Amino acid sequence: MHPVEIAIPAGTAYVGIVRLAVGSLARAAGFDEERVDEIRIAVSEACTNAVLSNEAAGSSEAIVVGWSEEADRTIVEVGDRGATAEAEQGGVLDSQGFSSRLMMSLALIQELVDDLAAEPRSGGGTTTRLTFSRP
């Protein structure tokens, strides 16, 4: 399959659209339904973090989601224009010992992907790369 790129406005209402598209792409790539759900969760979390990161940085630039397939794996890249995750996350635990939303989000992503990487994006922001091994 050729690479697919989806650009959504940096608004919370559009994350659901990415989930719909990613569900279809994952099914077409041959993942079973359980893995399709997990991929939707991981990519949705990455998009949510990107949207909130752009909002926090005052950027209205689009969030770009890239879907590409290699021989044995699928790679999803989510690009934002926000500050780095480290800078935005603030406290890891609140006063009552609960994890912040971002910490829970990162825990979900890390558990559900086969590999996770983040690197500075040219022009500012971060590209988060989620890798899923294909059956």
Add this chain to the structure above:
Amino acid sequence: MELGLDVRKVGSHSVVDVKGEIDVYTAPKLREKLIELVSDGSYDVVVNLEGVDFLDSTGLGVLVGALKRVKAHDGSLSLVCTQDKILKIFKITGLTKVFPIHSSVDEAAGGAA
């Protein structure tokens, strides 16, 4: 994308039946509803997730926030969920240790302290 929120009384508990996807866009609606319930004096709350297709970290944050609010009034917040894909979210984030999770509303409304 719509989030369905219906509130009913089961015994002394207020039950919120949630339908649809709880994500960064819809979670604020759930947060408002739960704040409203506590403000109106409902401190024993059951959130029924059986009609939920998707739950993300924002939704978890809302549930944790609501738990803190009811606890401040010596209340309780229990969940109803039997769907593996939703339970998985609670397990990964360690929240199965924080929320009583029941398999039916009757069990949650009867068993929650």
